[in-house]
Structures are given as C-alpha cells and as structure tokens.
Amino acid sequence: MTALVGCTALVLAVTGTAPAQAAHRAATERQVLPAGDGWAAYGAGTTGGAAADRAHVYTVTTWEQFKAALADDGGAPRIIRVKGVIDADGPGCDTFAAPGYDFGAYLAKYAPENWGRTTTLDGEPDDSPEGLRRASAAGQDAYIKADVPADTTIVGVGRNAGFNGASLQIKGVDNVIVRNLRFESPLDCFPQWDPTDTADGNWNSEYDSAVIYGSTHVWMDHNTFTDGDHPDSTLPHYFGRIYEQHDGELDVVKGADYVTASWNVFEDHDKTILVGNSDSAATAAVDRGHLKVTFHHNLFRNLVERAPRVRFGQVDSYNNHFVAGDGYSYSYGIGMESQLVAEHNAFTLPDGVTAGPILKKWKDAPVTAADNYVNGRLTDLIAVHNAEVPGETLRSGAGWTPVLRTRVDPARAVPGLVGHRAGAGRIG
Numbered sequence: 001m002t003a004l005v006g007c008t009a010l011v012l013a014v015t016g017t018a019p020a021q022a023a024h025r026a027a028t029e030r031q032v033l034p035a036g037d038g039w040a041a042y043g044a045g046t047t048g049g050a051a052a053d054r055a056h057v058y059t060v061t062t063w064e065q066f067k068a069a070l071a072d073d074g075g076a077p078r079i080i081r082v083k084g085v086i087d088a089d090g091p092g093c094d095t096f097a098a099p100g101y102d103f104g105a106y107l108a109k110y111a112p113e114n115w116g117r118t119t120t121l122d123g124e125p126d127d128s129p130e131g132l133r134r135a136s137a138a139g140q141d142a143y144i145k146a147d148v149p150a151d152t153t154i155v156g157v158g159r160n161a162g163f164n165g166a167s168l169q170i171k172g173v174d175n176v177i178v179r180n181l182r183f184e185s186p187l188d189c190f191p192q193w194d195p196t197d198t199a200d201g202n203w204n205s206e207y208d209s210a211v212i213y214g215s216t217h218v219w220m221d222h223n224t225f226t227d228g229d230h231p232d233s234t235l236p237h238y239f240g241r242i243y244e245q246h247d248g249e250l251d252v253v254k255g256a257d258y259v260t261a262s263w264n265v266f267e268d269h270d271k272t273i274l275v276g277n278s279d280s281a282a283t284a285a286v287d288r289g290h291l292k293v294t295f296h297h298n299l300f301r302n303l304v305e306r307a308p309r310v311r312f313g314q315v316d317s318y319n320n321h322f323v324a325g326d327g328y329s330y331s332y333g334i335g336m337e338s339q340l341v342a343e344h345n346a347f348t349l350p351d352g353v354t355a356g357p358i359l360k361k362w363k364d365a366p367v368t369a370a371d372n373y374v375n376g377r378l379t380d381l382i383a384v385h386n387a388e389v390p391g392e393t394l395r396s397g398a399g400w401t402p403v404l405r406t407r408v409d410p411a412r413a414v415p416g417l418v419g420h421r422a423g424a425g426r427i428g
Contacts, residue, residue, distance in 0.1 A: 028155060028179070028180070028427055028428065029057075029079050029081060029153060029155045030050045030079070030153075031050070031179075032045065032046065032047040032048065032050050032177075033045055033046040033047070033177070033219045033260060034406055035406075036404050036405065036406050037219075037260055037262065037294075037404070037405075037406045038259075038260030038261075038262065038294025038296060038316065038404050038405070039257075039258045039259055039260055039292040039293055039294045039314075039316065039404055040217050040218060040219045040258050040259055040260035040294070041258075041260065041404050042217075042258045042292070042404060043217075043258070044217070045217070046175055046176075046177060046217040046218065046219045046258075046260070047151075047175060047177075048077075048079075048151065048152060048153035048175060048176060048177030048219070049077040049078045049079040049080075049151055049152050049153035049177070050077070050079075050153065051077045051151070052076070052077040052078050052079045052153075053076075055073075056072075056073060056076050056077060056078040056079065057078070057079045057081070058072075058078065058079070058080045058081065059081045059083055059157070060080060060081070060082060060083065060086070061083050061084055061086065062086060063086050063087065063088045063146075063163075063166070066080065066082065066086060066088075066146065067146055070146055070147060070148060070149060070152070074149060075149075076151075077151040077152070078149070078151070078152050078153070079152075079153045079155065080152065080153070080154045080155070081155055081156075081157050082154065082155065082156050082157060082161045082162065082163070082181060083157045083158075083161060084157075084160065084161060085160065085161065085162055085163070085164060085182070086162070086163050086164070086166070087163075087164050087165065088143075088144050088146070088163050088164060088165045088166035088167075088186075089143075089144055089164060089165025089166075089186065089187065090140070090143050090144070090165075093140075093189035093190075096136055096137075096139040096140040096143065096189055096190075097136045097139075097189075097190075098132050098135035098136045098139065100127075100132050101129075101132040101133065101135070101136045102129070102132075105129050106129040106130070106132075106133060106193075107238060107239075109128070109129050110129070110130070110193050110195070111239060112195060112201065112239055115195060116195065117195040117196065117199075117200075117201060118195070118196065119195065119196070120194060120195070120196050121192065121193065121194065121195075130192070133190050133192065136189070136190045137188075137189075137190040137192075137206065140188070140189050140190065141206070141207075144165055144166060144167050144186055144207060145167045145169050145207075146166060146167070146168055146169060147169045147171065148168055148169065148170045148171075148173065148176055148178075149173055150173040150174050150175050150176070151174075151175050151176075152173075152175075152176050152177070153176075153177040153178075153179070154168075154176075154177070154178045154179070154181065155177070155178075155179045155180050155181070156179070156180035156181040156182070156424060156425075157180075158425070159424070159425030159426075160182075160425065161180065161181055161182070161424070162181045162182030162183055162184070162224070162424060163181065163182075163183055163184070163209075164184040164228070165184065165185075165186045165187060166183065166186065166209065167186050167207045167208060167209060167210070167211070168209065168210040168211070169211055169213065170210065170211065170212045170213065170215045170218055171211070171213040171214060171215060172213065172214045172215060173215050174215065174216045174217050175216075175217045175218075176215065176217070176218045176219075177218075177219045177221070178210065178218075178219070178220050178221070178223060179219075179220075179221045179222050179223065179427065180221075180222050180223065180424050180425065180427050181223050181224075181424055182223070182224040182226070182423075182424040182425075183209040183210065183223060183224065183225045183226070183249070184226060184227070184228035184229070184230075185207075185209055185225070185226065185227045185228070185230070185246050185247075185249065185269065186207035186208075186209065186246075186247075187230050187245045187246070188205035188206050188207055188245045188246070188247070189245075191203040191204060191205040191243060191244060191245055192204050192205075193238075193239065200240060200241060201239060201241060202241055202244070203238070203241055203242065203243050203244045203245075204244065205244050205245050205246060205247050206247055207247050208247050208248040208249065208250065208251045209225050209248075209249050209250065210225075210249075210250050210251075211250075211251050211253070212250070212251065212252045212253070212256045212259055213251075213253055213254045213256060214253075214254040214255050214256055214286075215256050215257075216256065216257045216258050217258045217259075218256070218258070218259045218260075219259075219260050219262070220250065220259070220260070220261045220262070220264060221260075221261075221262045221263055221264070221427075222262075222263045222264065222422070222423065222424060222425075222426060222427045223264045223265075223423070223424055224264065224265040224267070224423040224424040224425075225249035225250060225264065225265065225266045225267070225269070225272075226265070226266075226267045226268050226269070227246060227268045227269050228268075230245070230246075231268055232244070232246065232270055244270075246269065246270065246271075247271065248271055248272060248273060248274055248306070249266050249269050249272050249273060250266070250272070250273050251273065251274045251275075251277065252273075252274070252275045252276075252291060252293050252308075252313070253274060253275075253276060253277040253287075253291075254277075254283075254286055254287070255286040255287055255290045255291070256290065256291060257290045257291065257292050258292055259292070259293040259294070260293075260294045260296075261293070261294070261295050261296075261298060262294075262295075262296050262297055262298070263296075263297045263298065263418075263421060263422045263423070263426070264298045264299075264422060264423065265298070265299045265301065265422050265423035265424075266298060266299070266300050266301070266303060266307065267299070267300075267301040267302050267303070268301070268302045268303075269302075269303055269304070270303070270304040270305065270327075271304070271305060271306050272300070272303050272304075272305065272306045272307050272308070273306050273307060273308035273309070274306060274308060274309055274311075275291050275293055275308045275309070275310045275311065275312075275313045275315055275338075276291050276310065276311030276312045276313055276335065276336070276338075277311070278311070279311065279335070279336045279363070283311075284312065284336070284337070287311065287312040287313070288312055288337065290312070290313065291310075291311070291312050291313025291314070291315070292313060292314045292315075293308075293313055293314075293315050293316070294315075294316045294317075294402070294404065294405075295308070295315070295316070295317040295318075295320055296316075296317070296318050296319045296320065296405070297319050297320065297409075297414075297417065297418055297421070297422060298320045298321075298418070298422060299320070299321050299323070299418045299419065299422045299423065300320060300321070300322045300323070300331065301322075301323040301325070302323065302324075302325035302326070303322075303324075303325075303328070303331075304327050304328060304329050305329040305330050305331075305333065305360070306333055307322065307331045307332065308332070308333065309332075309333030309335055309360075309362070310332070310333060310334065310335050310338040310340050311335040311336045311337065311338055311363075312335075312336060312337045312338060313338060313339070314339045314341075314398075314400055315338070315339070315340045315341070316341050316402040316404070316405070317332070317340065317341065317342045317343075317345065318341075318342070318343045318344045318345060318402075318405065318408060319344050319345065319408060319409050319411070319414050319417075319418075320345045320346075320414070320418070321345070321346045321347075321348070321414050321415045321418040321419065322345065322346070322347045322348070322358070323347075323348045324347070324348065324349045324350060324353055325350070328349075328353055328357075329357065329360070330357045330358060330359065330360035331347070331358045331359070331360075332358065332359050332360065332367075333360045333362055334359060334360065334361050334362060334363070334365050334367055334394065335362045335363050335365065336362070336363045336365070337363075337365055338363075338365045338367070339365070339366070339398045339399055339400055340365075340367045340368070340398055341367075341368040341398050341400070341401075341402055342359075342367065342368065342369045342372065342381070343368065343369070343370045343371050343372065344370075344371045344372070344408055344409070344410070344411045344414070345372045345373075345411060345414065346372070346373045346374075346411050346412070346414040346415050347372065347373065347374045347375070347379075348375060348415065349374060349375055354384070354388055355374045355379050355381060355384045355385075355388075356384050356385050356387070356388025356389050357385075357388075357389065358374070358381050358384075358385070359381055359382065359385045359394060360392075361385075361389075361392040361393075361394055364395070365395075366394075366395040366396065366397045366398050366399060367382065367394055367395070367396065367397075367398055368396065368397060368398040369381040369382050369396070371411055372411060373411045373412055376412065382394050382396050
C-alpha cells in the first residue's frame with residue numbers, strides 16, 4: 001500500500017452503520033455476473049474484483065482518491081466503493097487552457113467567412129488558435145480520464161453516488177464490473193470546429209462517460225447516464241451550429257468483446273451508444289468477429305439517436321424500454337456488417353412520431369426484430385420501417401440466435417419493470 005501512504009481520506013475497509021446494511025453492501029460489491037446473463041457471461045464469465053482481499057477494498061470520496069485506488073498495487077483484484085458524488089471535471093475550463101489560448105481569436109480565424117468550408121483545421125501549427133486548442137484539450141484529457149485496470153469492481157454506495165464529468169477508460173483489460181453509479185456527461189471545454197463536416201460544418205467534441213476499448217468481460221449494471229445540468233438545450237451556437245460539448249454516454253469499440261449492459265438508464269442525450277466506431281478497413285480488421293454485446297432491461301429515455309448504433313458486432317437487445325422525446329431521430333442504427341437481434345422490447349412514442357424511424361439503415365445488414373411493442377401494440381419494426389422510409393429497405397434475419405439470457409420478460413411488462421428497477425440507486 002505504499003502508493004497511498006499519506007492519502008488519509010482513503011478508507012481501506014468495508015464499514016457500515018447497521019449489520020443488515022453492511023451485509024447487503026458487502027453482497028453487492030462482491031456480486032459477480034450471474035451465469036448466462038448476456039455476452040459478458042461467456043467463457044469464464046465476469047467477476048470483477050470479487051476476489052479482492054480487505055487491503056484492496058477502497059472507499060473514495062474525491063477524484064484524486066479514485067484515481068489513486070485505480071493505480072494502487074497493479075495486478076491485484078480490487079473493489080472501489082464510490083461514496084457520494086465526485087466532481088471529476090476539475091476547477092473549471094480556464095484552468096485547462098494552454099498559455100495564449102483565446103476562444104475569441106479561435107472564432108475570428110476560423111469563421112466560415114474567413115476560413116471557408118473546404119479545409120479542415122488538422123494541419124494547423126502548434127502556435128495557431130487550433131494548435132493552442134489542441135494543447136488545452138490535452139490538459140483536460142489527462143485530468144478527466146481514469147484508466148480502469150483488470151479484475152476491478154467499481155460500485156456506488158447507497159442511492160446517491162456517482163461522477164460529474166468523468167470519463168472511465170476501460171481499455172485493453174479483462175474482467176470489470178461497474179454498478180450503481182450516476183454519470184453526468186463530461187463537458188468538453190475545447191470542441192474542434194470542422195468546416196467540412198456536413199455542408200454547414202460542425203463542432204466535434206470528445207469524452208464519453210465510459211469507453212470499453214479492446215476489453216473483454218465487462219458488466220455495466222444499474223447505472224444512470226445523463227447530461228444532467230448541461231443538456232444540449234443549454235449550449236450556445238457559433239457559426240450557426242450548436243457548440244456541441246458532449247460525445248457519447250457509452251462506447252464499445254476496437255475489438256471489445258463480451259459486454260453486458262443491464263438495468264441502466266440512458267437519458268437526455270444525443271449520440272448515446274456506439275458499438276464499433278468506424279466503417280474503415282483498418283477498423284474492420286480489428287472488429288470483425290468481436291463486439292459481442294448484450295443490452296437488457298435498460299431504459300432509453302429522451303434520446304436523439306444511437307441506442308445503440310451497431311457496426312460488425314453480434315448485439316442482443318431485449319427487454320428494453322425506449323421512450324422518445326423532443327428531437328427523436330432513431331433508436332437502433334443498422335451499420336456495417338452488423339448482426340443485431342432486437343426482441344421483446346417496448347417503445348413509447350409521442351403523438352406525431354411513427355414506428356418507421358425506430359430502425360435506421362446506415363449500411364445493408366440483416367436484422368432480427370421480433371415481438372416488439374410500440375405504444376402497447378405488437379409491431380413488426382422491419383415491415384413498418386420498409387413501408388415508411390423510402391430507399392432504406394431492411395432485410396430480416398440476423399443469422400444467429402442469442403442463448404445467453406437469464407430471463408425474458410413479456411414485452412408488455414417491460415415498461416413497468418424497467419421504470420421501477422433500472423438505474424443507479426435501485427440495486428436489490
């Protein structure tokens with residue numbers, strides 16, 4: 001424990017106030033993924049830090065303590081108990097700004113009337129406004145990202161635990177559990193302007209709340225992902241485009257495999273979940289045969305798109321509830337060589353929104369979509385899509401049958417079950 005000497009606020013034991021509460025907490029933090037519960041149960045399954053000894057059970061209340069617990073005693077299984085809400089976004093954007101960076105100068109130089117709309121900013125030198133933006137972004141990147149090691153369980157204590165502005169990086173490791181946490185999306189302080197992204201240009205941001213990158217056996221359970229106090233509606237506009245400061249809520253990319261996301265809430269966000277992040281040949285060489293992900297009993301509420309958008313992966317999505325709100329675009333994105341099975345789900349759409357856009361065809365790939373209910377009525381999502389969306393004909397039959405499911409609830413019961421039990425603070 002030498003790496004944590006002097007970190008007096010870090011508690012290296014499980015403590016409690018009442019025996020029953022302590023017993024329940026201990027059971028939760030050492031719980032492993034049940035056998036057969038989605039793709040993360042494949043092979044050896046997912047146990048996280050369940051085997052941690054007492055010296056590797058940490059209680060943290062600050063971002064510095066959390067990062068220290070992640071870094072301590074590499075290789076040992078660990079349980080990290082998050083108590084309360086931890087601010088991971090630092091003392092403010094100004095503190096990340098590189099010397100000489102000035103947003104006004106950035107806007108003046110790259111305004112479309114000055115820079116045009118045909119040249120990207122990627123080749124700009126280090127002393128340019130774009131170069132200084134890159135340096136500023138690097139400072140924020142180093143602060144808000146946290147690398148999660150193998151054989152780790154991260155669990156919120158009680159009903160009010162989580163992170164504001166954190167980006168968990170689950171990269172190149174095996175066997176991770178993340179449960180009972182509320183994630184308020186990171187706010188990118190230094191988005192990049194790309195005048196060539198669409199005819200009108202776009203502001204592009206970084207930082208997902210959680211990234212599963214080349215990792216295996218990951219269980220994300222009973223978490224809440226939200227934009228919280230900073231929804232897109234509060235963001236300004238520059239060059240006629242929203243100054244987008246959010247990226248995704250959860251991405252599964254770069255050959256990641258055997259992931260189960262269960263009983264989570266994904267809400268109030270635009271580009272929510274990617275499974276596979278590119279159509280490129282280089283990405284395909286990494287992702288083909290991987291990206292096996294299960295989504296079940298999640299609530300997708302007031303989202304615009306990507307719930308999820310899928311490339312390459314065998315994705316099983318069942319018993320989820322999708323509640324559309326303002327700005328709704330689509331739920332499932334059918335992408336390059338995807339093999340999506342979407343069954344036994346419920347969709348609640350407002351007046352004026354039809355079922356056709358629930359599926360969005362990005363590339364030709366077969367999809368299985370059976371026993372789905374829209375506003376309480378059994379609906380053939382593929383047939384409705386093909387009838388309502390000209391030029392985007394979808395083919396039926398993903399070519400595989402999921403077997404890693406512990407329980408399939410009737411689709412009509414899903415809104416009530418998920419509404420009462422999904423999200424942070426609702427374990428047990």
